Amino acid sequence: MAPTLHDVARLAGVSIKTVSNVVNGHPHVRPSTRAAVERAVAELGYTPNLTARNLRSGRTGAIALAVPDLSLSYFAELAGMVIARAEERGVVVLVEQTGGERDRERELLRSPRLGLTDGLILSPLGLDATDLAARPGAYPTVLLGERVFDAAIDHVTMRNIDAAQAATSHLLASGRRRIAVLGAHEDDGEGAAGLRLQGHRAALAAAGVAFDPALVVATRFWDRSGGADAVRDLLARGVDVDAVFGLNDTLALGAIRALQEAGRRVPDDVAVVGFDDLDEARYSIPSLTTIDPGRRWIAQTAVDTLLGRVADSAPGGPRVLAADFTLRVRESAPGLPRR
Amino acid sequence: MAPTLHDVARLAGVSIKTVSNVVNGHPHVRPSTRAAVERAVAELGYTPNLTARNLRSGRTGAIALAVPDLSLSYFAELAGMVIARAEERGVVVLVEQTGGERDRERELLRSPRLGLTDGLILSPLGLDATDLAARPGAYPTVLLGERVFDAAIDHVTMRNIDAAQAATSHLLASGRRRIAVLGAHEDDGEGAAGLRLQGHRAALAAAGVAFDPALVVATRFWDRSGGADAVRDLLARGVDVDAVFGLNDTLALGAIRALQEAGRRVPDDVAVVGFDDLDEARYSIPSLTTIDPGRRWIAQTAVDTLLGRVADSAPGGPRVLAADFTLRVRESAPGLPRR
DNA sequence: TTGAAAGCGCTAACAC
DNA sequence: GTGTTAGCGCTTTCAA
Numbered sequence: 029m030a031p032t033l034h035d036v037a038r039l040a041g042v043s044i045k046t047v048s049n050v051v052n053g054h055p056h057v058r059p060s061t062r063a064a065v066e067r068a069v070a071e072l073g074y075t076p077n078l079t080a081r082n083l084r085s086g087r088t089g090a091i092a093l094a095v096p097d098l099s100l101s102y103f104a105e106l107a108g109m110v111i112a113r114a115e116e117r118g119v120v121v122l123v124e125q126t127g128g129e130r131d132r133e134r135e136l137l138r139s140p141r142l143g144l145t146d147g148l149i150l151s152p153l154g155l156d157a158t159d160l161a162a163r164p165g166a167y168p169t170v171l172l173g174e175r176v177f178d179a180a181i182d183h184v185t186m187r188n189i190d191a192a193q194a195a196t197s198h199l200l201a202s203g204r205r206r207i208a209v210l211g212a213h214e215d216d217g218e219g220a221a222g223l224r225l226q227g228h229r230a231a232l233a234a235a236g237v238a239f240d241p242a243l244v245v246a247t248r249f250w251d252r253s254g255g256a257d258a259v260r261d262l263l264a265r266g267v268d269v270d271a272v273f274g275l276n277d278t279l280a281l282g283a284i285r286a287l288q289e290a291g292r293r294v295p296d297d298v299a300v301v302g303f304d305d306l307d308e309a310r311y312s313i314p315s316l317t318t319i320d321p322g323r324r325w326i327a328q329t330a331v332d333t334l335l336g337r338v339a340d341s342a343p344g345g346p347r348v349l350a351a352d353f354t355l356r357v358r359e360s361a362p363g364l365p366r367r
Numbered sequence: 368m369a370p371t372l373h374d375v376a377r378l379a380g381v382s383i384k385t386v387s388n389v390v391n392g393h394p395h396v397r398p399s400t401r402a403a404v405e406r407a408v409a410e411l412g413y414t415p416n417l418t419a420r421n422l423r424s425g426r427t428g429a430i431a432l433a434v435p436d437l438s439l440s441y442f443a444e445l446a447g448m449v450i451a452r453a454e455e456r457g458v459v460v461l462v463e464q465t466g467g468e469r470d471r472e473r474e475l476l477r478s479p480r481l482g483l484t485d486g487l488i489l490s491p492l493g494l495d496a497t498d499l500a501a502r503p504g505a506y507p508t509v510l511l512g513e514r515v516f517d518a519a520i521d522h523v524t525m526r527n528i529d530a531a532q533a534a535t536s537h538l539l540a541s542g543r544r545r546i547a548v549l550g551a552h553e554d555d556g557e558g559a560a561g562l563r564l565q566g567h568r569a570a571l572a573a574a575g576v577a578f579d580p581a582l583v584v585a586t587r588f589w590d591r592s593g594g595a596d597a598v599r600d601l602l603a604r605g606v607d608v609d610a611v612f613g614l615n616d617t618l619a620l621g622a623i624r625a626l627q628e629a630g631r632r633v634p635d636d637v638a639v640v641g642f643d644d645l646d647e648a649r650y651s652i653p654s655l656t657t658i659d660p661g662r663r664w665i666a667q668t669a670v671d672t673l674l675g676r677v678a679d680s681a682p683g684g685p686r687v688l689a690a691d692f693t694l695r696v697r698e699s700a701p702g703l704p705r706r
Numbered sequence: 707t708t709g710a711a712a713g714c715g716c717t718a719a720c721a722c
Numbered sequence: 723g724t725g726t727t728a729g730c731g732c733t734t735t736c737a738a
């Protein structure tokens with residue numbers, strides 16, 4: 029059995045209150061007493077029981093992070109940054125995977141498991157505003173990523189429309205006109221896909237280039253095989269293409285793969301841009317021109333915002349915080365017009 | 368204030384014991400009583416306080432997973448699999464990042480935070496057997512990955528030596544003789560690097576090919592830039608090379624990148640094999656020949672082994688469990704001799 | 707089948 | 723400065 033405050037108190041010949049004071053670094057303890065207690069702590073190898081402390085204090089010192097899937101690099105890198113920030117702030121992170129499924133996201137919101145944590149950072153894919161409105165009580169929650177709900181909840185988001193517009197404008201500026209878009213979903217007006225597509229169309233409109241629906245390809249998942257399949261589909265349909273905008277980096281990387289298989293040179297024949305600025309975007313061949321959506325800022329801001337709510341030190345209505353983005357120009361879509 | 372058992376009991380007109388019985392699905396409750404309690408639970412939106420339950424039961428229903436860094440794809444994919452398996456087994460996972468630093472790994476082993484979880488799955492990089500021997504008490508712990516210590520702890524490992532030998536043998540079979548090895552460390556006899564290098568040398572010896580130390584390159588990290596830098600270093604030194612064995616996939620992918628920058632064709636001029644079988648190994652250009660070390664099995668076995676210890680349903684001495692590996696032959700090092 | 711009550715280990719009023 | 727004590731919300735003997 030692990031030693032308790034009582035054991036330490038008995039050994040040190042003091043009361044448990046005194047031990048508690050020492051353990052918690054309270055100032056008003058006589059040095060000699062403190063020393064005696066510390067000796068007893070060391071001798072017994074005493075470690076506070078955090079569960080008991082949590083029950084008493086109503087805090088757990090842990091937060092939950094729910095993402096679709098850690099095997100997706102975007103979420104893995106995001107999770108790493110959230111955990112790093114949480115560590116700096118002295119809290120630990122419980123990671124859940126939702127698979128991006130609405131049911132599991134919804135279930136999560138009403139799970140008693142949340143009682144194990146002080147708050148939740150949720151990166152939703154399937155959820156809608158109704159689900160969020162129905163969520164119990166005032167459990168501190170921060171929503172992450174692209175979607176913006178009407179629901180009265182803190183959001184930390186990115187500037188999808190503007191960033192996508194910048195990506196497409198970059199392609200247009202280098203002389204591309206037949207730009208395929210990979211990863212659209214049916215009627216996804218509010219999701220990342222819808223917003224980015226919107227930015228894409230805005231760029232086309234600004235440049236006076238007509239939008240051709242035949243260039244928009246839906247994919248089941250936003251992964252490499254989705255991007256590769258989408259390109260194969262386009263080529264099989266004989267669609268004329270001189271650029272590809274993957275709505276995320278893995279789609280774009282899969283696209284590069286399929287283009288090269290088909291004998292198209294990147295960027296000479298087809299330029300490719302992505303969205304996310306994954307670590308591997310710097311090392312792919314060719315390296316990937318992409319949007320850095322400000323992920324580190326998003327991770328840090330999400331943690332800080334959540335902890336502010338937990339501590340109730342950040343009162344006020346729900347906030348929407350949007351990260352700044354950056355276009356990272358690399359080989360797959362250089363800045364110059366094509367030769 | 369969240370409703371408690373007492374609130375529910377009062378509303379339903381029963382004792383808290385009865386409510387507890389209902390909530391925990393105990394069989395001996397009269398149906399009418401059960402119904403009354405369930406009505407009260409629903410009306411109040413009662414949710415059990417897990418912290419209190421944990422204090423009482425001494426279990427938390429959570430395990431900790433400590434990996435070096437989630438931005439490394441290998442650990443991200445591993446973490447995803449561990450979380451998925453834990454979910455199947457009804458426990459949640461608290462994820463920590465150690466940065467692979469010995470101090471943080473050591474600190475973790477004696478952290479009171481562990482009290483928040485029932486057990487730990489640790490993927491150590493810096494730790495040695497001394498640190499493990501010094502770890503407090505009988506906290507259930509499973510060690511993951513490549514290293515095997517003398518310490519009396521459960522290990523779930525991979526067959527590093529045999530797998531590396533298979534990788535190098537594959538290169539030798541296709542006629543390569545000047546095989547560079549990327550990612551070695553100084554005197555790392557026990558770590559993954561040391562074991563894999565050992566397998567590599569065994570393959571060379573079996574084929575009667577002399578081992579040339581000039582072909583072994585150390586890297587600071589096992590990441591893409593490490594692999595790219597190592598190759599640039601080799602080429603700058605004018606070392607003659609017809610194949611590269613990256614001791615993990617990211618090293619190999621970085622190597623491919625640097626080789627192509629230098630105008631070397633892969634696999635025609637230089638064949639490349641990796642180790643890990645990351646998701647992206649299937650989609651790189653060229654796709655990467657690599658070792659699948661059995662990661663899914665490792666993740667599942669680690670969780671199952673740990674939970675067995677937690678439940679004490681798996682008594683007996685420490686076990687070492689090694690996954691089966693598979694060589695995945697892809698474009699970067701095809702099976703045929705070079706043309 | 708249900709109720710009463712003890713206590714998991716800790717914190718924090720409140721006394722002295 | 724230090725001790726006493728009452729819970730935090732739950733599970734679980736032990737009785738009834």
